[in-house]
Amino acid sequence: MENNQNINIVAIIKKYLLEIFDISSDTDKEATIQDIKNGVYVKGQIAWVLIFSILIASAGLNTSSTAVVIGAMLISPLMGPILGMGLSLGINDIDLLRKALKNFAVMVILSIFTSFLFFSIPMFQDETPELVARTIPDVRDVIIALSGGLALIVALSRRNKSLNTIAGVAIATALMPPLCTAGYGLATGKWAFFGGAIFLFSINTVFIASSTFIVVRFLKFPYEAYANSKRRKTISQVITVFAIAILVPSIYMFYNLYKKSDFTQKVTNLIEKVKAEKGILILDVDVHYATKKIEFAVIGKSLSKEDISKFEEDMKQMGYEKCNFKVMQNAGNIETLNKINEIESSFLSNQQLLVKKEAVLLEKDREIFDLKNQLVAKKESDFPFIDIANEIKSLQKEISEVSYANAIKTNFTSTDTIPVFQIKFNNGFNSKEKLKSTETLQNWLRTKLKNEKIIVEPSN
Structure with a gap:
């Protein structure tokens, strides 16, 4: 009797959970496909809206105004071609894929060119925190792009569309700021900005398209019908290759960004541990994941060679071998002492210059006062x-x-x-x-x- 009751409870819980998480029952596949197809094109009013939203976002990045950037993202039509790529892969529609890729290229070129023109104006070329933030992607950007893409396609597939969800995804995935930052990098010749921004934009694009593909296949959207079976097979093969070409780099990018974030986190934890144990101050921490090089300066008690060797051993135990720690000491270290002497010399030189300038100014004031007196006397002598x-x-x-x-x-x-x-x-x-x-x-x-x-x- 108890077994039957347990089975009933499990069945009730299972049914309840299915009702909560089931997305197939409220899916309108045909309408979703048509909506995404309609949103692929970047022309006419859509192109102008894209240009204006890029200008707004560029101005927001230039002034470090988050509110302005968010406003630009709310009106931006950047999602259309990316969703079109994901959908075309999911339903084997080669024509849709071709249109999506073409409009995606138009969208990217138009966006970068518009931001390039904006940032070509010298008064708009300041390097602001909002611009810098779009040049260093990490694993969180992958999670945001993947989750945002999944949320977007799930929301679009509902019978009752959720515009708030679409707007929220547009803000979260932040496709527009990286394109504006890429234009800034081109306009100012800062290639690190251009490369980092394009990388971040690529991450968002790939994972939004991938998440669209995953949900489309999960919901079993109907494949595009082709009268010619041979053509259908060829298209299916092309689409499969293209899907793999997107998914494999996606996995690789995710893994690399995860390892980089993990490496940085482990170095941070190690440094915090050393600061607590040794009672020292550590400044200017610079972590290079590619070369496994960690640089920082120490103020207070000096670290011995054994301490540095222990850092390398700790990192090895955490899965990162051949880490190279470069430590600048505040005592017994020639490089640090030279740096301190250089700063002191610079400070003294500046102080001397200030004193000299003050003396010169006082002398000029005296000369002006004397000349004024002479001028008054001259006027009196010239006119008796x-x-x-x-x-x-x-x-x-x-x-x-x-x-x-x-x-x-x-x-x-x-x-x-x-x-x-x-x-x-x-x-x-x-x-x-x-x-x-x-x-x-x-x-x-x-x-x-x-x-x-x-x-x-x-x-x-």
């Missing part, structure tokens, strides 16, 4: 105001005060400086006599000082 005022007083006894100033006048087409004398007369001197005396003095001053611009005015 007191002597002229005394002469004016001798010519007209009724004058009680004389003022002098230069007035600046403009008629908005030219500007001129006018010498102005103001004459104050004693009380009781009538207006008519003031006017006549003022005119006489003006003519006399113009003749004496040889300047027809001089104006003499009576003051109130």
